[in-house]
Amino acid sequence: MKKKFLATIGAVLGLSLLVSINIPTSTKADSNLLLASVEWVQAQLNPLQTKVTALEKQVAEQDAIIKQLQKAVSEGGGVVTPPTNPGPTEPGTTVSTVYTSTSNVKVHSGASRDYKVLATFGVNKALTVIDQHKSASGVWYRVEISSTVKGWVFSGDVTTTKPGNYVPTSVVTTQAANVRKGATTNYQSLELVAKGTTLKYLGSFKNANGETWYNVQTAKGTKGWVLSTLTEVK
Incomplete structure (x- = not known):
């Protein structure tokens, strides 16, 4: 009887030990699986969030440009403000001065020959460049006509190289x-x-x-x- 009693106690203790070992192992595995799933989802969402932020910024910049152009048109076709950072004629190139290359170079109120003519210059006239814009027709330079008047001249009518026979004015x-x-x-x-x-x-x-x-x-x-x-x- 005593041996049977001890055997019964031993069986109960063994079952308890088995339960105490199996339950935490299962719980830990489930927790690890859940954590891995959350990390995987976050890894997939982060690049998408970055792309969304970049697109939102681009849309805001385009909207600002459209509003500027609408304002210029509503004011009767004055000087058109080109897009931000339109880029120079060649990468890494900046132009500070251009020189008229013909005897009848016209400076317009906007970056197109459709705009009114503000001034006409002869050959070898130096013009200070304050901005530039690349349009469908080519590169246009915004130049100073005087301290208060600015206009646009087409790159095909000027040169960035000072002429050898240039005489300052x-x-x-x-x-x-x-x-x-x-x-x-x-x-x-x-x-x-x-x-x-x-x-x-x-x-x-x-x-x-x-x-x-x-x-x-x-x-x-x-x-x-x-x-x-x-x-x-x-």
């Missing part, structure tokens, strides 16, 4: 500069002009020190000399 100061009586700093200053001042170009001279000076005339009518390193010719 004006000198623009890149910083405050003295217009002196002679072509050295030893001469007295006749007039101090501010940065960005446009002076009429009269000629140039290289002195004994190897410095190039420009003979100019100011808006006040003062004629004198300004050091070339303080200016740029147009």
